[in-house]
Amino acid sequence: MPKDGIGESVKRREDQRFLTGAGNYTDDINRPNQTYVYFLRSPSAHGRIRSLDIAAASAAPGVVKIFTGDDMAAAGLGGLPCGWEITSTDGSKMAEPPHPILAQGKVRHVGDPIVAVVAETREQAKDAAEMVAVDIEELSAAVDMSAALQGAPFVHDELESNLCYDWSLGDKDATEAAFAGAARVVSIEIVNNRLVANPMEPRSAIGEYEAATDQHTLYTTSQNPHVIRLLMGAFVLSIPEHKLRVVAPDVGGGFGSKIFHYAEEAFVTWASKQIKRPIKWTSDRSEAFVSDAQGRDHVTKAELALDADAKFLGLRVDTMANMGAYLSTFAPAVPTWLYATLLAGQYQTPAIHARVRAVFTNTVAVDAYRGAGRPEATYLLERIVEQAARETGLSPFEIRRRNFIQKEQFPYPTPVAVEYDIGDYEATLSKVEKMADVAGFPARKAEAAARGKLRGLGLSCYIEACGIAPSALVGALGARAALYEVATVRVNPTGSISVFTGTHSHGQGHETTFAQVVADRLGVPFEQVEIVHGDTDRIPFGMGTYGSRSLAVGGAALAKAVDKVIEKGKKIAAHLMEASAQDVVYEDGAFKVAGTDKSIPFGQVALTAYVPHQYPIEELEPGLEETAFYDPKNFTYPAGSYVCEVEIDPETGAVEICNFCAADDFGNIVNPMIVEGQVHGGLAQGLGQALVENCAYDETGQLVSGSFMDYAMPRADLFPTFKVDTETTACTHNPLGVKGCGEAGAIGSPPALINAALDALSPLGVKHIEMPLAPSRVWAAIAAAKPSEGAAAATMAATPTAAPTSAAEPAKSESKPGLMGRIFGRS
Amino acid sequence: MYNFEYAKPDNLETAKSLMAREGAQALAGGQSLTPTMKQRLAQPELLVDITGLPELKGVARVDGGVRIGGGVRHVEVERSAEVQAAAPALAQLAGKIGDPQVRNRGTLGGSIANNDPSACYPAAVLALDGVVSTSNGRDIAAADFFQGLYETALEEGELVTAVTFKAPMRAAWMKFPQPASRFSLVGVFVAQFADGHRVAVTGASESGVFRHGDLEAALNTGGDLDSVAVSPSGLIADLHGTPEYRANLIRVQAKRGAAAMV
Known part of the structure; x- marks a missing residue:
């Protein structure tokens, strides 16, 4: 292995420019003769636009042109497309109302753009926007999902309903039968709170049109420039790919919110041609709160059926998922195929049925946010399993062990359509049990009690599905795009290597890890490899970065392209060494004839490829550049166990996280330091959701937490030093054996914290609490609870002990073949 | 802008x-x-x-207290030897305002002239029986200075030139931060003087900073603060807490402050 290859904690090469202020973000880019656009947005959650008067504003200083929804309609522009179609249980297609670039007729959420003012400066655009007279007839707003499903007001009048779809997954009859035969049924009703993504860099976009060549360029803060080119070019503006370049330069975080195609991008691209000048838009933070897609927002009722030995027999789930006012790009997929498919978790639950109703409300659109569906599934499952532990009097560790899928059962088809390829759940659970010193917890609890604090320990065992996914499968599930990844490895004449990846790095460190993968596989120095991403004119194609897919799918494409380079190199080397290509092997950066001392270094083969004086020119083209498309065979299934310890001040309700331990299985690891960083970030985000973050609307649809004055972001001082470690079962179906690590922390940590809080509070009779654990909410829960007859059981559950692993019989797989299994022809 | x-x-x-x-x-x-x-x-x-006005600068010990210029920044109050000697709780209060950037810019005069209902300084001015000196030559007692949300006794164009705080025998500043803004969700300044206790509360009331007479009386008589009924009436209800929760925090923070006074 060369220095800085796979498995080395190489320092992130991109950090030099980020930390010295030398990054090149969209707002850093300025084009000659550039103008600025300001979007006048709706102050009302729901209303009818009676009139719009832009006359005075159009005459304001510096104004270039003002556009309204009527201009968009007159130009015949499409609305923003949705990239995933869900089919309801009754066979009907989801409701897919139009999503205009600028509001037409109605405004449907606070922040809905109404008028675009283009001016010489940003301030002039804002000044002029204040002169636009908008008369909006206020309508009552649909905010609460239950109420929205009951009837009017309708977000989209033509639907005469606020239901987007009513979908289900799993065998309903088998699940009913499981409940009929259950010794115990545990039930729970929970809310997964809405979140604002809040990447450090707000969104920004610059549209530029070159009349001489009829070329459009969009610079934008995107996680997936090719997807934007496809969606915007094909569905909104009718610009073919060869006339549209999308550049996503350095991007300061996305967390999912920069996957989607947004109105502002389409506007600047289109309008720059109308005014024949570049147009820049940069969101400020207040605008981001009402225009970036938000995350989560589920309300769920669930029941778990258990037999007399606390083995899970069935799980029944009924979820309402908030879509907001319009369907964002991938919104319909999040509470369905990215959610219900994960409801088996790490357990052998044989029968699962989930119903999901997606609901339109007069709020900002909701879409994928770090974890996307999987945190919601994990939170639900790990809360109800904890509840089951409490009600059965088993320790949280024991009840999970009794129900774990055993490592010899893989590949394991679940009753919710997916097939886990590999895992070892006992390994991560045992590891975290030791890391967290679970055995020492009762002593710590007693010590805390002496200080007047309530100490609790919470466990969460998560699974996620990453590296989405076989294109044929997602197509069958309603995706309107494929989900392979693309890489080009260009070996330059002197042996340096330019790598073009269709994934996008906006904090993940791909410029480092991908270079490690290439350096390792080719046996060349790390410094010799450059990673290029984020420009549709430079990269052949790609689907971008989200869902922890970049290494598992993009890295696999990279490995495949490198292997193609090696294969071609063998033919060149064979010619040079006068050997048969079949006899040439590639090792340590050199082509060798097996069993001889003949050897040619990689660089010489690279040079020969471009200077083919001595070359098999009849059989082989010159050059050394290969492109590979990699379509994954399955999702990857990272999994792990997290333990959280809290102390609660019963007088104020303040919650302190005292200890947090994470044991993850991400498969093979390229850069342990970056993985650890990803886990830390994910944990901060997940614990942020569970402890402080809360996107709240009032009953009129006004965003109450519309700034950092009221929307609490997680801060470093809220957390202890995280203890993180890994176990490894290598993914069985991608060339690198990797699974993905970007979302795990955000998926696994919220239930660990809430379970810890409930463990601390259960002696007081508190049985349920919602996220986030605002001190006022904790205090109110304590005040409302009365010490109950359940206290004995709660006390038992409050002192988890390191129970020995139960000798669970590997269950005979009674599961029906999952959808994945059917696609693969497995039974 | x-x-x-x-x-x-x-x-x-x-x-x-x-x-x-x-x-x-x-x-x-x-x-x-x-x-x-x-x-x-x-x-x-x-x-x-007004950051360049020499008349608004400086911290000085005065008879029975400390005089702080209206233009003195939070970081200067936090680190002032005079303040630490006269009223260490006041230095601690300054050190917990906002973040380092805020403390390097924000001033005492700016804070009390703005009279944000969740600001920290008004509680100290009230609890330490402060007198606000102004550019109109007035000396205004704390009780008269704060007049509700963002309202003060300042007249149009009148500047805070200094605040004179009485040095307490003992005092404590108990800040319970609002999770998002980290302003005081409830902040309680407890001070003990020879003639009795003063308990000033910020962040809690719809009418801005106030003194809590029942808590002061209980402290003066050595009573149990847990038995004091703090009324939620007139307290702020928002995303971060109900009036009942704020009432509870007032009592708890006062109790803890009384125990923590130095």
Whole structure:
């Protein structure tokens, strides 16, 4: 292995420019003769636009042109497309109302753009926007999902309903039968709170049109420039790919919110041609709160059926998922195929049925946010399993062990359509049990009690599905795009290597890890490899970065392209060494004839490829550049166990996280330091959701937490030093054996914290609490609870002990073949 | 932000004449004003930058207390030997305002002139029986100075030149931060003087900073603060807490403050 290859904690090469202020973000880019656009947005959650008067504003200083929804309609522009179609249980297609670039007729959420003012400066655009007279007839707003499903007001009048779809997954009859035969049924009703993504860099976009060549360029803060080119070019503006370049330069975080195609991008691209000048838009933070897609927002009722030995027999789930006012790009997929498919978790639950109703409300659109569906599934499952532990009097560790899928059962088809390829759940659970010193917890609890604090320990065992996914499968599930990844490895004449990846790095460190993968596989120095991403004119194609897919799918494409380079190199080397290509092997950066001392270094083969004086020119083209498309065979299934310890001040309700331990299985690891960083970030985000973050609307649809004055972001001082470690079962179906690590922390940590809080509070009779654990909410829960007859059981559950692993019989797989299994022809 | 004129006088007299102009607004540390202007929620025509006024600078021990110039920044109060000697709880209060950036810019005078209902300083001014000196030559007792949400006894164009705090025998500042803004969700300043206790509360009331007589009485008589009924009436209800929760925090923070006084 060369220095800085796979498995080395190489320092992130991109950090030099980020930390010295030398990054090149969209707002850093300025084009000659550039103008600025300001979007006048709706102050009302729901209303009818009676009139719009832009006359005075159009005459304001510096104004270039003002556009309204009527201009968009007159130009015949499409609305923003949705990239995933869900089919309801009754066979009907989801409701897919139009999503205009600028509001037409109605405004449907606070922040809905109404008028675009283009001016010489940003301030002039804002000044002029204040002169636009908008008369909006206020309508009552649909905010609460239950109420929205009951009837009017309708977000989209033509639907005469606020239901987007009513979908289900799993065998309903088998699940009913499981409940009929259950010794115990545990039930729970929970809310997964809405979140604002809040990447450090707000969104920004610059549209530029070159009349001489009829070329459009969009610079934008995107996680997936090719997807934007496809969606915007094909569905909104009718610009073919060869006339549209999308550049996503350095991007300061996305967390999912920069996957989607947004109105502002389409506007600047289109309008720059109308005014024949570049147009820049940069969101400020207040605008981001009402225009970036938000995350989560589920309300769920669930029941778990258990037999007399606390083995899970069935799980029944009924979820309402908030879509907001319009369907964002991938919104319909999040509470369905990215959610219900994960409801088996790490357990052998044989029968699962989930119903999901997606609901339109007069709020900002909701879409994928770090974890996307999987945190919601994990939170639900790990809360109800904890509840089951409490009600059965088993320790949280024991009840999970009794129900774990055993490592010899893989590949394991679940009753919710997916097939886990590999895992070892006992390994991560045992590891975290030791890391967290679970055995020492009762002593710590007693010590805390002496200080007047309530100490609790919470466990969460998560699974996620990453590296989405076989294109044929997602197509069958309603995706309107494929989900392979693309890489080009260009070996330059002197042996340096330019790598073009269709994934996008906006904090993940791909410029480092991908270079490690290439350096390792080719046996060349790390410094010799450059990673290029984020420009549709430079990269052949790609689907971008989200869902922890970049290494598992993009890295696999990279490995495949490198292997193609090696294969071609063998033919060149064979010619040079006068050997048969079949006899040439590639090792340590050199082509060798097996069993001889003949050897040619990689660089010489690279040079020969471009200077083919001595070359098999009849059989082989010159050059050394290969492109590979990699379509994954399955999702990857990272999994792990997290333990959280809290102390609660019963007088104020303040919650302190005292200890947090994470044991993850991400498969093979390229850069342990970056993985650890990803886990830390994910944990901060997940614990942020569970402890402080809360996107709240009032009953009129006004965003109450519309700034950092009221929307609490997680801060470093809220957390202890995280203890993180890994176990490894290598993914069985991608060339690198990797699974993905970007979302795990955000998926696994919220239930660990809430379970810890409930463990601390259960002696007081508190049985349920919602996220986030605002001190006022904790205090109110304590005040409302009365010490109950359940206290004995709660006390038992409050002192988890390191129970020995139960000798669970590997269950005979009674599961029906999952959808994945059917696609693969497995039974 | 709208356009505005800017002036930075170097003496109080010039500042006063500038402040007499129509649409003039004093700019001290700008930690509340600047964000408001950036959001176009304030439109001053003339910003009079008062950070260069020597008359508003300085911290000095005075008989029975400490006098702090209205232009003294939080970081200077936090680190002042005079303040630490006279009222260590006041230095601690300054050190817990906002973040280092805020403390490096924000001033005592700016804070109390703004009288945000969740600001920290008003609780100290009230609990330490402060007297606010102004550019009009007035000395205003704390009880008269704070007059509700963002309302003070200051007249148009009048600047806070200094605040004189009485040195307590013992005192404590108990800040329970609002999770998002980290302003005081409830902040309680407890101070003990020879003639009794003073308990001032910020962040909690719809009418701004106030003293809690029942808690003071209980402390003066050595009573159990847990038995004091703190009424939720008139307390703030928002995303971060009900009036009942704030009432509880007032009692708990006062109790803890009394135990923590130094």
